Amino acid sequence: MRWTSRVRFLFLAPAVVWVLLFTIFPLGYSLFIAFNKIDQTTQVERVKEPVLDEAGQPVLDSKGRPRTKNVVVRNTVTTTEFVGLTNFKRLFTDPQVHEAIKVTLVFVLIAVPIELCLGFLIALLFNRPLMGRSTLRAIMILPIFATPIAMGYSFFTIFYEEGGPLAFTGIPWLSNPNWALFSVALVDIWQWTPFCFLVFLAALQGVPDELLEAARIDGASGPDILFKVLLPLLQPTIIIVLLLRIAEAVKLFDIPFALTGGGPGTATQSFSFLAFRTGLRFFDLGYASAMAYGLLAVVMVVVLLFFRRLRQSYG
C-alpha cells in the first residue's frame, strides 16, 4: 500500500535524535577524552573576610579593628591536555589491564558455555510432560530479574566460609583467587542459565511433533534426534543466545562489585570494573575512556562476527 509517506520520518525522528544526543554524542565525547589527559586539581585557599553583623556593618573587636574570619575557598580546576595516543599505548603495557582482560576472558569462557549447555539440558527436560510444568517454568524465570547487586551480596552470605550454607564443602569460595573467580561465574550461571533455558524451551516447543515422530519411525535413536534433528533446527536460536550472552558477559561489573569487590587482590577485577575504578574512583578519565574503547572494540568484533545472522533474523 502507501507505506512510503514522508510521515515515517516524523515517527522515527524522536528516537533517533534521542540516541544521537544520549548515546552517539557521549561516545564521541568519550573518544575525545581518551586522547586527553584530564586533571582535576582542587585549590584550597584561605581567605580572611570581615565579619558582618545583621545590618551588614563590619563587627569591630575590642581594639576597634574589624573582626575577620577565615574562609576556605575550594576551586576545582579541570585541565585538559592533548596527549595523543598515550592512553591507548598505556593499555598495552599496563599489567592491571592484562590481568583484567584475563579475568574477563576466563569468566566468559567458564560462564557462557555452562549457561548454554545447562540451559539446553533443562529445556530438554521441561519439553516433556511434567507435573506442574508451568509453575516450575515461572519459578525458573525469577533469577533473570533478580537485582544483580542484591544477589551479589546475597551470594556473599551463601559463599561465606564460616557458617554459610556451603561451608560444609570446605571450599575457599571467596578467599582463594581461582575459586573466587569461579564463584563469580557461578552467580552469573545462576542468573543467566534460566534465560538460555527459557529461550531454548520456546524454540523446542516450536519444533513440530511430526518431525520427531517421523525421525523415530525411521529408527533414529535419542542422540541421533538430538544431534541430527534438534540441534540443526535450533542453530539460529543458539547463535542468537550465544551472541547475547557473550555481549552481556564481557560487561561483567555488578557481581564482582558486590560479591568480591574485585578481590582477593585483583583476582576478580573484570575489565569494566577496572575501567570504572580508574575513571570514577581514581579520576584518570582519559585512560578509563581508552579502556572503555578497548572493550567497545572487542564487543564490535563479536557483533560483526554475528552480524549477518542478526540481520537475517530482523529481515
Add this chain to the structure above:
Amino acid sequence: MAERGAAAQLRWAVFSILAIAVTMAFLFPIYWSFSQSLRNPLDTFTVAGFGIPWVNFEPTLGNWIDQVGTPETMHALYNSTVISIAAAILALLLGVPAAYAVARFQFRTWKNQDITIWFLSQRILPPVATVIPFYLIMRTFNLLDTHLALILINATFVLPFVVVILRQTFLELPVELEESALVDGASYWTAFWRVALPLAAPSMAATGLIIFAFSWNEFLFAVAISSQNVITIPVHIAGAVDTRGVQFWFMGVRAMVAVIPPVLIALIAQRYIVRGLTMGAVKG
C-alpha cells in the same frame, strides 16, 4: 501407548522430580536471603538444614521492622520508583512511534532492518563506555545527583528494548485494519493512534513493566551519578555494606526489598519475557 502406560508414568514421575529439584536449586539463593531476613541475628550461622522458618528456627519480623522503616530505605524506594517509572514512560513515548515506523513504513536508503539493528546495537554497547562521558556531561550541566540525570540515562538504555519488542508486536497486528482506516481518509497518525496503539496496548504494558525492572536493577550509572539525593535501591544496598560490613540479617531484608518488585514483574509479564530478552529475535 496402553501397554507402556506404567513405564511412561514412571518416567513422568522421575522427570517431574528431577525438574522440581532443578527448580528448587535455582530458587535457593532467593529463598536463602528470605530465610535470613526472618532470623534473629543470633541465629545467622547456627541454623541447621535448609533454614526453614519454624522448623529450623523461630522466625522474627524484627529485621524487617528495623530496616524497611528507616528514612534511608524509604528514600531509596522512592527514588528507584520515580526514576524507573519516569524512564519507562519516556522510553515508551520515544520508542513506540519509532517501532511503528520500522514495522509499517518502508525505508529506502537505510533499510528497515538496518534501523532496527542500529537501535539494537546500543543494547550491546558496554555501558562502561558511556558512563564516563555521561558523568562529565551531567557535571557540566550541574545535574549530578539529580533524578533527571538518572531518568535520562535509564530511558536511553531501555529505549532499544521498546523499539525492538514493539516492532515485533506491530508486525504481528493485521495491517488491513490500519489500511482500511487510511482508505477511509484517516491520517497516518490517526491510524497509529486510534487503530494500532489500542491493539498493541497489552504488549506496551508488558514492555513497560520489563523496562521498569531493568531501570530498577541498574547499578553502574546509579552509583556513578548519585551521591546523596538520588541513591537508588541497588546503591543503597552497596552503600550500607560499605559503612557497616555485611550484616547478614539486614542484608536479607535489603536484598528482598530490591528483588521483590522486579521478580513480581517477571511473573506478571512472563509471556513477553522471551521476546523481550532476546530483543525480538526469538518469538516466545
